[in-house]
Amino acid sequence: MxxxxxxxxxxxxxxxxxxxxxxxxxxxxxxxxxxxxxxxxxxxxxxxxxxxxxxxxxxxxxxxxxxxxxxxxxxxxxxxxxxxxxxxxxxxxxxxxxxxxxxxxxxxxxxxxxxxxxxxxxxxxxxxxxxxxxxxxxxxxxxxxxxxxxxxxxxxxxxxxxxxxxxxxxxxxxxxxxxxxxxxxNVAAVVIIAFILFGGLLAATGGSAFFTDAALLGMGRFRGGAMKIAVLASGLFGSISGSAVANVAGTGVITIPMIKRNGYPAHKAAAIEAVASTGGQLMPPVMGAAAFLMAEFLAIPYSSVVLAALVPAVLYYVALFIQADLEAAKLGISGVPKSEMPPRKPVLQGMHFLLAFVLLIWALFWLRWQPERAALLAAVSVVVTSLIFGYRGVRPNIRTLLGSVAGTGHVVVEIILISAGAGLVIGVLNVTGLSFNLTYALVQIGGGNMILLLALSALVCIVLGMGLPTLGVYVLLAALVAPALIEVGIEPIAAHLYVLYFGMMSMITPPIAMAAFAAASIARAPAMATGFAAMRFGWSAYVIPVLFVFSPTLLMIGAPMEVGLAIVTATVGVWLISAALAGYFTSRLTPAMRGLFILFGLMALVPAGAFPGAVYSDIAGVVGGVILMILDFRRSMKMKESESAGD
Incomplete structure (x- = not known):
């Protein structure tokens, strides 16, 4: 950036x-x-x-x-x-x-x-x-x-x-x-500029430093603290940046060396930063600016997009966070050294920055303001509170604040150009009838088979998404692929989120995994090894979109009881599969145990409404997973007791 x-x-x-x-x-x-x-x-x-x-x-x-x-x-x-x-x-x-x-x-x-x-x-x-x-x-x-x-x-x-x-x-x-x-x-010029200004003022006034310091204080003392800090920091700023690669470049130069010093292999340090940065594009409220455009395409309130995207994005980061924790446990990596931790008192003095986010959410969801006006309110809050309180004893001067106005213009130039270029694509689709023809062709190739159409669409999304910024990826896929999914009866918002997810997965999917390769260059790690490690860390983004297509309860569409049950069982499933991929729960897992963790995890992940009888799969997955956890915990305790007896 x-x-x-x-x-x-x-x-x-x-x-x-x-x-x-x-x-x-x-x-x-x-x-x-x-x-x-x-x-x-x-x-x-x-x-x-x-x-x-x-x-x-x-x-x-x-x-x-x-x-x-x-x-x-x-x-x-x-x-x-x-x-x-x-x-x-x-x-x-x-x-x-x-x-x-x-x-x-x-x-x-x-x-x-x-x-x-x-x-x-x-x-x-x-x-x-x-x-x-x-x-x-x-x-x-x-x-x-x-x-x-x-x-x-x-x-x-x-x-x-x-x-x-x-x-x-x-x-x-x-x-x-x-x-x-x-x-x-229109979305870039009206909405995105307001949010980029908010982000620029946050950086200029010390807000970015506050959130990094707060993440360090909050997670640094735990095992694998550096990795968890990368997940939090990259997730926070990735949503606003509008580019997974830019986010890797911006936060990775700080987090990747920290993770490596903590004892992680270089390719895993790069991979987790790439996955965390890519996930920021899927995390509400901004979603790399795609959220605003999605609301316009679907002609629904922006708040509806945010609510629908929230659970899949949280599950994405839950999976990543659990893997970071279990990888640290497996490798015996402790927290960040105290010498690298910021002092608590100066960091707490930056709590006033949280007011901006409170006002942003209040204006968006309670006052029902337009996103751009809510962002401008948050920007004014950042300026006022930073002039009054400052951060770490430093208050921004007027030159710095005015510089952020010009700085915002410099930052958004790329987004404006991409958006204008996307308009050319949409114009061709409208004037030639290609949109209808392509939708028809995809549906015909899918042959009425939902699974085949989803697999084909995912492949097209990953290929078309290679090398493009988030906004370009989404506009292209929303115009070319999403209509085919909607045509066969998929919920419109599920179709749009599906193409966004798989479009963004091109950032961490070899052979052209731009976010993973950018992180690898910072970590000085092998590019392909980083790409495949990133796929493993980001596994949930390949699975969850398929699930919410078949059962929109994961998009908070449905009866409250069904939605709540889907969230709970999906969380258990994510935990089980993440443990299997890390090869560790409370102790190292045997190959047989890893297979069982994956099996019961997938059963728990499938929402109850995905197909007739899926509720029984949910129950079996959760019960079986809990039994596996208890068995592994007891095995770990016995191992510790035998080690203690041996000493």
Whole structure:
């Protein structure tokens, strides 16, 4: 994740292009805040929502060319003439669309130059900026879709589409609300910017340090404390970061060396950080920004998405936490040394940061505020309490706080570009009929067999998700795969969460497990060994989505008694399987015991409503699992008694 406070942290004089970039970045944040608060309407001005989105892109696209070098990974020390030219042209084209939108939108289908010329310019420059920000993967996918839109009539079979005139396509994609200026960009510009600002202010005021210190105090003294700290810290910040790889880079540089010093093998240290960071994208309330977009796609309240996603995400982290604990027990790893623990009193002085999260939840679920307004309330709380109380004796200055405004703009540029690119994909699906054709093809291939369709969909999700940021993964899969699952009768929210889970599993599934490989590079561990270890630690994310598809009780859909029973039995099942994979419960498990733990764990995991008679499977799994636990506990006690007698 980029530095959330590039202005406040600058010590040397900024070059002119750097100042221009900071101004553009600050304007992105300020424009988004003004729109979220409804200031234009309160001042008596009326705009199309697409004009606001075009204005945000008008600021973001030039900023990308000023801040991102043509060669990815290189340092930006100066801006060459061609980047200045690209920034100026992109600004001019989008300014034209912003201010002339009411006239342009009416002449799209007339193929008027006023629509298609700026459309061509914006599409080409957007793809180049996207390449600089995310690499070639997403750009190639978008180019394939655009090629399909132009030559879809040449595709044989069921996927044959309607070929589009290139001038009409350019104008439609750049101006219509189903193209670049569509739903993904709206969510990014309105909601995500507010949450990124909240996260940036939290980092600038010491809130991030407080939560890391609190995790260290809370978990550091227990066995495997470093591993548990990584799970907590990465889970907390992964939800907001919007990228599993960025989260690995941001928290992994701290947690992975700590885990290795604690005695874990390097590949396991990297694996658990990768799994914890990836899980942050599945954890409410933000879910790497996918939660907001999911609510829009499904036309349901945001709170419904949060409630549905909560239990699977908690089970994911319960499984990870149990494995961390049992791995530590098996390897004989104790807690973090006292010398590395922060003093308790200064950490407790940061408790005021919790108020922001209390206000966020209160505004979202009790006051029913829009997510962006709730995030802005939390951001104001962070600023006010940090100015009053500070953290560890330090209070932020005004320069630091103002720097966070520009810092937010810098951070969200990539998300804005991805969202605009996603709009191109959705536009092609709408204008060509590909969405319907692909849904039909998947259902036909599945042959009406639910298991086969789910397996095929999971494979497609993992393949399409490789190398893409969270928002790009979700938009692509929500448009391409989720409709096929809904078509065969799967609960819509279950279908969308299913594709999100398997899309995110591409981050830890070899051969292209980007989060796992990023963690491996930090840990200096073998990449493939880290990837396979990450799959083992993240096993629950491959199983739980299948379960909530067959029984939505795990999504808190159903009678309270059924939901409660499903949560309890699933927790027991997760515990049993995690113990089997760790090879340890209260003592090392024999191969036969590990097999029995997995068997009874799977039986307990299956919700009672998954199929007729599943309730008996639940009962057998829980009872059998409890008996296994008691037997292993008694065996462990006998071993300790015999060791004591031997001494």
């Amino acid at each position: 980029a530095d959330p406070n590039p202005v406040g942290s600058a010590t040397a004089a900024r070059p002119t292009w750097g100042i221009a970039a900071d101004v553009l970045a600050a304007l992105i944040t300020l424009v988004a805040i003004a729109w979220a608060l409804g200031l234009p309407r309160q001042l008596g001005y009326s705009f199309y929502p697409q004009q606001f989105l075009a204005a945000v892109l008008m600021l973001a696209l030039p900023l990308a060319f000023l801040s991102l070098p043509a060669r990815r990974g290189g340092a930006r020390t100066h801006v060459p003439w061609y980047d200045l030219l690209a920034a100026a042209i992109s600004f001019a084209a989008l300014a034209w669309i912003t201010f002339r939108y009411p006239q342009i939108v009416n002449v799209i289908f007339m193929r008027a130059p006023a629509a298609w010329i700026p459309g061509v310019v914006v599409i080409l420059l957007l793809l180049e900026a996207l390449r600089r920000a995310t690499g070639w993967a997403l750009v190639i996918i978008i180019l394939v879709f655009l090629a399909y839109a132009l030559f879809g009539d040449m595709v044989p079979g069921r996927l044959q589409g309607r070929a589009q005139n290139w001038q009409l396509l350019a104008g439609y994609m750049a101006v219509d609300s189903n193209g670049i200026l569509g739903l993904p960009l």
